Amino acid sequence: MKGVLLKDLYIAKSNLLVTAISLLVLGFGLSFLLEPGALLVLAPVVSTTAVFISITSDAGSKWNKNVITMPLSRAQIIAEKYVFYLILAASGSAIVLPPCVLCTPSGAAVTASSLCLYGTLGMSATFFAGAISLPCAYLSDPEKSQIVFMLSFLASTGIITGLILLLNLIFPVKDQIPAAFGIVSVISAICLFLSYLIAVKLYRKRDIV
Amino acid sequence: MTDALTISGLTKTYDDFVLDHVSFSVPNGSIVGLIGENGAGKSTTINAVLGLIQKDDGHVSILERGELDDAVKEQIGVVFDGSNYPEILSPGKLNRVMKRIYRSWDEPAYFQLLKQFSLPAGKQIRQFSKGMKMKLAISVALSHHSRLLILDEATSGLDPVVRDDILDMLLDFVQDEDHSILVSSHITSDLEKIADYIVLIHEGKIVFSRPKDELLEQYGILKCGAAQFDALDPADIIVYRKMDYEWQVLIADRQKMQKKYPDAMIVPAAIDEIMLLYVKGEKG
Numbered sequence: 251m252k253g254v255l256l257k258d259l260y261i262a263k264s265n266l267l268v269t270a271i272s273l274l275v276l277g278f279g280l281s282f283l284l285e286p287g288a289l290l291v292l293a294p295v296v297s298t299t300a301v302f303i304s305i306t307s308d309a310g311s312k313w314n315k316n317v318i319t320m321p322l323s324r325a326q327i328i329a330e331k332y333v334f335y336l337i338l339a340a341s342g343s344a345i346v347l348p349p350c351v352l353c354t355p356s357g358a359a360v361t362a363s364s365l366c367l368y369g370t371l372g373m374s375a376t377f378f379a380g381a382i383s384l385p386c387a388y389l390s391d392p393e394k395s396q397i398v399f400m401l402s403f404l405a406s407t408g409i410i411t412g413l414i415l416l417l418n419l420i421f422p423v424k425d426q427i428p429a430a431f432g433i434v435s436v437i438s439a440i441c442l443f444l445s446y447l448i449a450v451k452l453y454r455k456r457d458i459v
Numbered sequence: 460m461t462d463a464l465t466i467s468g469l470t471k472t473y474d475d476f477v478l479d480h481v482s483f484s485v486p487n488g489s490i491v492g493l494i495g496e497n498g499a500g501k502s503t504t505i506n507a508v509l510g511l512i513q514k515d516d517g518h519v520s521i522l523e524r525g526e527l528d529d530a531v532k533e534q535i536g537v538v539f540d541g542s543n544y545p546e547i548l549s550p551g552k553l554n555r556v557m558k559r560i561y562r563s564w565d566e567p568a569y570f571q572l573l574k575q576f577s578l579p580a581g582k583q584i585r586q587f588s589k590g591m592k593m594k595l596a597i598s599v600a601l602s603h604h605s606r607l608l609i610l611d612e613a614t615s616g617l618d619p620v621v622r623d624d625i626l627d628m629l630l631d632f633v634q635d636e637d638h639s640i641l642v643s644s645h646i647t648s649d650l651e652k653i654a655d656y657i658v659l660i661h662e663g664k665i666v667f668s669r670p671k672d673e674l675l676e677q678y679g680i681l682k683c684g685a686a687q688f689d690a691l692d693p694a695d696i697i698v699y700r701k702m703d704y705e706w707q708v709l710i711a712d713r714q715k716m717q718k719k720y721p722d723a724m725i726v727p728a729a730i731d732e733i734m735l736l737y738v739k740g741e742k743g
Contacts, residue, residue, distance in 0.1 A: 252559040252560075253556045253557060253558070253559030253560035254556070254560065256555060256556050256559055257545060257548065257556045260545070260547065260548060260552055260556075261545060261547060264547045307545055307547075308545070311542070311543060311544060311545050311546055312539065312541060312543040313543055313544060313545055315511060315539065315543060316537070316539065316543035316544070318509065318510060318511050319509050319510075319511070319532060319535065319537040320532060320560050320561070321529035321530075321532040321533045321560065321561060321562070322529070322532075322560065323529070455513060457506075457511065457512040457513060458506075458511045458512070459502075459506055459511060459512060
């Protein structure tokens with residue numbers, strides 16, 4: 251799996267400039283509207299686009315066909331993409347964390363709790379989006395998977411809102427915000443794991459030509 | 460002689476195409492050429508052998524193993540039409556990727572092949588010509604101590620010089636009698652140069668699987684007029700084709716037929732002529 255991961259990291263590296271500029275522009279724009287910590291919500295989302303670039307690139311170069319003939323199981327091939335997704339999501343958050351702390355335009359205060367909240371929210375949105383879009387990327391053609399990828403982030407926002415509303419029926423979310431978003435993040439991680447199992451099951455039987 | 464690859468009763472059904480109980484083998488130390496027109500089922504056969512598509516029926520045994528596990532894949536080198544490697548990589552970066560995938564990756568052998576093929580290690584694959592990409596794919600396939608090479612239309616679209624280089628490389632590979640090659644191509648002249656056995660597939664079915672020398676030395680085309688054609692024993696006709704001014708009849712034994720029909724004009728049959736007659740001709 252290490253070899254395939256290295257290949258994807260090379261692809262991610264080739265798109266690093268585009269990702270960095272996207273984050274910079276988004277961060278600069280948002281700094282006038284929201285507190286800098288909000289960048290933590292967007293960073294993992296933006297950084298994981300490289301996974302879909304790599305899936306499209308694999309299909310375009312027919313690497314997806316070639317890699318099946320190598321000493322790797324289909325489960326390992328899928329697992330690598332999920333690992334790559336997690337690495338990029340974590341890296342995205344890690345990269346914007348120092349600017350969030352240091353760059354506080356107009357003297358906006360950044361607290362540890364708000365950073366944790368935004369970070370958890372960003373990761374939850376990314377996990378839900380990955381849970382929807384990653385299996386679809388393997389089951390449909392690259393063009394359709396790009397559309398699913400874009401829609402998945404909208405869907406993840408809806409899912410998080412729905413879960414928060416649901417939790418509000420059980421306990422007052424406003425009073426226990428960290429607990430509520432903690433539960434959401436755990437559910438998102440479980441969904442991502444379940445989507446991996448589904449992707450493996452479906453991909454195992456799929457014809458690659 | 461044991462077989463490096465044995466395919467028996469391989470079947471795959473699509474809406475518009477059926478790979479119908481395909482059976483043939485690749486003996487150790489030999490080159491088997493799989494020929495057939497476009498859409499005949501060559502790539503479907505290879506894809507099923509490599510586990511890229513799920514077979515409906517049949518059995519495939521590779522390197523004496525019934526299952527295509529990682530240990531078997533380690534010993535198979537595969538080359539498809541095109542490079543099939545991410546184009547942003549260079550051969551140098553590809554080496555770093557491959558040595559983490561193949562346990563038996565032979566880095567010095569890989570760089571030796573790059574040197575032999577004059578492939579720059581630091582240049583991105585996207586800047587390579589089609590011939591260079593193909594040479595790179597073959598270098599990768601030969602750099603992890605493969606025992607079986609499977610090439611699917613690997614020489615298509617290449618100029619004669621590059622094709623000749625690749626054919627030489629394949630001939631070198633089978634000098635070791637533990638090494639074998641299955642190569643599919645519709646360029647029959649390439650297979651005529653290197654193959655030990657020819658397998659013809661047509662409309663998803665195996666038409667024949669025979670030693671190449673037997674085909675070239677024994678098979679022939681009997682060219683005759685309508686009257687002479689009518690006088691032929693149907694048992695002697697494999698397939699025939701009516702041309703504008705003559706009948707062309709594929710026969711299995713030139714010398715025997717020449718004795719039986721001394722007035723007939725019988726010429727040796729090239730592989731592409733045999734394929735053409737089977738594909739376009741009618742059964743006797």
